[in-house]
Amino acid sequence: MHGVLPAASQRRSRPPLGLAFRFALREMRGGLKGFYVFIACIALGVAAIAGVASxxxxxxxxxAAEGTSILGGDMSVRLIHRTADEQELAWLDSLGDLSRIATLRAMARVPDSGEQTLVELKAVDNAYPLYGxxxxxxGEALDAALAQQDGLYGAxxxxxxxxxxxxxxxxTLVLGRASLRIADTIAAEPDRLSDGINFGPRMIVSDAALEQTGLVQPGSLVRWLYRIRLPEGTSTAAIETLAEEAxxxxxxxxxxxxSRANAAPGLQRNIDRLAQFLTLVGLTALVVGGVGVANAVRxxxxxxxxxxxxxxxxxxxxDFVFRVYLIQILCLAGLGIAAGLVIGAIIPFVAAGFITAVLPVKAIASIYPVELGLGVLYGGLTALAFALWPLGRAHDVPPSLLFRDDASATRTWPRKRYIVATAAAVLLLAGLAIVLAGDLRISLTYVGATAVVFVLLMLIARGIMAAARRMPHPRGAELRLALANIHRPGALTPSVVLSLGLxxxxxxxxxLxxxxxxxxLGTTITQNAPSFFFLDVQQSEREAFDALLARExxxxxxDGAPMLRGRIAAVNGVPSDQIVAPEGGGWVLRGDRGITYAAEKPANAELTQGSWWAPDHSGTPLVSFEADAGADLGLKIGDTITVNVLGRELTAxxxxxxRVEWESLAINFVMVFSPNxxxxxxxxxxxxLAYPDGGNEARELALLKTLSQEFPTVTAVRVKDAIQQVNSLVEQLAVAIRAAASITLVASVLVLGGALAAGHRHRVYDAVILKTLGATRGRLIASFSMEYAILGLVTAAFAVIAGALAASFVLVEIMxxxxxxxxxxxxxxxxxxLVLTVGFGLIGTWQVLGRKPAPVLRNL
Known part of the structure; x- marks a missing residue:
């Protein structure tokens, strides 16, 4: 041992760090045996976090790169129900090139057969598109395709x-009161992403064709978009200034x-939320892998x-021993982090093709150092948090005990410095997850739940060992051996329960x-929801329309209600854009909302505070507010809400x-106003319309045919079609979530395999002694199967309870x-x-059962 100082000299001078580094590297020359699980666990977690962030x-x-194309201009102004007046239009036109677009939902039908479907209609002018x-x-030009030919406008x-x-x-197809010629099909629409969720196929017509359809009536649900292309070279800051000036x-x-800098805010919010959630899933994989780190180090x-x-x-x-092996662990963790970074850096390039198929936006795949650095930080902290404890315990093990056959019987806590260091690493890891997760409530709940689950699993493992130790000895030798293996010193119980449980x-x-x-979506809502929503029923057509529904x-x-659209402009006189709402509570302030008025309390409304107004109320305008949204904004009875409707601000x-049951899909509004x-x-x-027996496709299609002939400007939304669209979105999200969750499952399997590998030496010893005493391979397999089955059943029972509680919290409290x-x-x-524990347990012990007794006995 060249280079180690004598004891007396060492007391005077501690060996330099370089010496510990040289010894650490020398010991690693023997290879990475025993650390493959360690490296794989760190690599998986780092890859998940770095990949999701990237x-x-x-x-x-x-x-951001396609902001102008997605938005359709450098700046966009959206109005509902009404077009811009002369002054507004003149100012917008003075800024640069102007294009006007109208979007609405309508019913397109085949004139001969009566077949029809809901379409997302866009009416454009000759300037469209300004960008893209x-x-x-x-291959025909858009304006030529939409032009009038033989008396029919194109679509x-x-x-x-x-x-x-x-x-x-x-x-030819019919839209409202106009017949249109199908001129061509759409290959690419540059600004499709800015339109949000679509419940029908896109149809584009000219603004002249829209006027001919008769779909635009006073109060009709039409969104008017004014896109502006500003002079070349206009900076983003200048555009933001213009937006404020507007x-x-x-x-x-x-x-x-x-502005082009915020072309798709809804999509960006959803991307951030999904990324935060998947990052927490990846962090769970790292925590599970941390158990493997601790197993491997021990x-x-x-x-x-x-x-x-x-x-x-x-x-x-x-201290010298601790430094030597800490250096080794950090080097090995570095290998795992490096492997995870390589995978995480590749993921955006692989995912770009799948993203293009799902979203009409091109992901700019690149190497993102900050996001990869996040994976390094998480991976390094995880390795430290789970390695410091076993490394610290090695500090004070006396040499005499180290030369004995088994030191596992002596369980001592590490020195206080190592306990503090471990706690600091864990707290830093938790703090990082809380700070970077975005939603404070969700991140705090996640970290707290993970800590509670981890502690409970440790207690359950100890409880299983204590119960197995105190159970009366069964007659069967196989079961007796299985119980002994569960509580023996150095048993796999804590590792198996922790890895699988998490x-x-x-x-x-x-x-769940x-x-x-x-x-x-598929059962409860479908059964309770109405069959149809009918939009844009004019006041003059209302009675005749209701009579047709009753007849058909x-x-x-x-059921029905008057329908307007407006946005909340102020709360208690404070502009809505200055209100800081809690995370998840500001949705009601974003964009426009459907609003209505009613003299009587709606039948499905349950008042939680206050009272309804008199049917003939004529005083101060009053409003009924949805309870949960009001609580999020801190509202109380007597507060005021200012809404902007048709360019007028009204305060109530x-x-x-x-309380509103949104899942019923009945007619519900955040705000219901007094009629005055x-x-x-x-x-x-x-x-x-809700059929008494739920209806069927034939009756629904027949009703649609009749309605389209008698009320061509009314838009019918078939609820089953809308639910199908939402289901497809849920399916796309589920794919990403399952992919991330599978990483956690792989980490659990790796940790389980590592735990079995860690107990390999003890299994060889047991198998050889028992086979020498006459035990057969079949009886040993039965014993090991019982051991793994007991651990698997108890762990699964806990996982079902913990998973159900977590799912209940997410669904009820968050969603x-x-x-x-x-x-x-x-x-x-x-x-x-059971399959994981028994299957991997038997795979891991099969080789053990095949070992010849003689070579092992000679080395005892």
Whole structure:
């Protein structure tokens, strides 16, 4: 041992760090045996976190780079129900090139067969598009395709529309009161992403064709978009200044102004939220992997006892031993982090193709140092948090005990410095997760739940060992050996319970969340929701429309309400853009909301505070506010809400709060006003129809055919079609969540395999002694199977309970949805736990059972 100082000299001078580094590297020359699980666990977690963060950044960069094309201009102004007046239009036109677009939903039908479908209609002028390129399948220019020929205006549509209606290019369809010629199909629409969720295929017509359809009536739900292309070289800061000036110059316009820097705010918010969630899932994989880190370090130090003993006997102190092996652990963690970074850096390039198929935006795949650095930080802290404790315990193990056959019987706590260092690493890891997760409430809940689950699993493992130790000895030798293996010194019980418990708890939670959302959409909502929503029913048509519904759907339930759109301009006199709402509570302030008025309290409304106004109320305008949204904003009875409707600001006093069951898909509004608030304001009516027996496709399509002939300007939304669209979005999200969750499952399997590998030496010893005494391979397999089955069942039972509680919290407290325990998911988790523990346990011990006794006995 050249280079180790004598004991007396060492007391005077501590060995330099370089000496510890040289010894650490020398010992690593023997290879990485025993540390493959360690490296794989760190690599998986780092890859998940770095990859998710990089994909999120790639999407954000893609949205920013294509901001002008996505938005359709450098600046966009949106109005609802009304067009810009002369003064507003003159000011917008003075800024640069101006384009006007109208978007609405309408029914397109085939004149001969009566087949029809809901379409997302866009009416454009000759200046469209200001940015990007509108590509048609036939290669024709857009203005030529939309031009009038033989008395019919042209329309370009998505290919899906032709499939739905059985049409071909050149055929005629009816939109409102106008017949249109299908001129071509859409290959690429540059500003599609800014339109949000679509419930039907796109159809684009000219503004002249829209006027001919008769769809635009007073109060009709039409969004008017004014896009401006500013002079070349206009900076983003200058555009933001113009956006502020638009609101200051026309404070009552009620428009929403966007710049190219914020082209798709809703999509960006959703990307951030999904990234935060997937990052927490990746962090769970790292925590699970941390158990593997602790197992690997403990097992590695166990095999290095002779080396440590030699260090101690020739004068090295515990600090030197700690530094040597800490350097080794950090080097190995560096290998895992490096592997994870390589994978994380590749993920955006691989994911870019899949993203393009799902979202109409190009992700800018690149190497993002900050996001990769986040993975390094998480990986390094995880390695330290789980390695310091076993390394610290090696500091004070006496040399005499290290030369014995088994030191595991002596369980001592490490010195206070190592306990403090471990606690600091854990707290730093938790603090990092809380700070970077974005949503403080969710991140705090996640960190707290993870800590509680971790402690509970440790207690459960100790409880299983104590119960096995205190159980009366069974007659069967196999069961007796299985129980002994569970509580013996150095047993695998804590490692197996921790690794499987954390991973399975997460998987059960995600599976229950996914299952409940699908159940809610596919069963509960479908059964309770109305069959149709009918939009833009004019005041003059309302009675005749209701009479037609009663005639065509006898026994059906018809509900309705007046319908306007507006946005909250101020709360208690404070402009809405100056209100800092809690995370998740500001949605009601963003964008426009559907609003209505009612003299009587709606039948499905449950007041939580306050009272309803008199039917003939004529005093101060009053409003009923949704209870949860009001609580998020800190509102109380008597507060005032100012809404901008049709360019007018109206202020009403909160008279009551009411609870709304959004999942019923009945007619519900955040705000219901007293009738005197909107006296004389033009508006349309909303109607719903629910068949007494739920209806069927034939009856629904027949009703649609009749309605389209008698009320061509009314838009019918078939609820089943809308739910199908939402289901497809949930499916896309579920794919990403399952992919991230599978990383946790892989980490759990790796940790389980590592735990079995760590106990390999003890298993060889047991198997050889028992086989020498006459035990057969079959009896040993039965014993090991019982051991793993007991651990798997107990762990699965805990995972089902913990996962169900986590899923219930997420669904009820965060998503404001209902939770139902799904037994199939629970039994699936139990089965998965049994297959993993028994299967991997037997795979790991099969080689052990095949070892010849003689070579092992000679080395005892």
């Amino acid at each position: 994909v999120s950044r790639a999407l954000v960069e893609g949205i 390129e509108m590509q048609l399948t036939g 370009v549509v998505e290919p899906e529309l032709l499939v739905r209606l059985g049409l071909e290019k050149g055929d 609101n200051q110059r026309f404070p009552l316009a009620g428009w929403r102004v966007q 097992s590695y130090l166990d095999t290095k006892r002779p080396v440590i003993a030699t260090f101690r006997c020739v004068g090295a102190d515990g 991973g399975l708890s997460l998987l059960v939670a995600l599976a 969340i996914d299952g409940n959302l699908r159940r809610e 759907a006898p026994g059906g339930t018809i 006093e909160i008279a009551n709060f009411r 608030t909107f006296a004389g304001a033009p508006h349309t009516h909303l109607r719903t 404001d949805a209902n939770f139902t325990f799904l037994p199939v998911t629970a039994f699936g988790a139990a089965l998965a736990a």
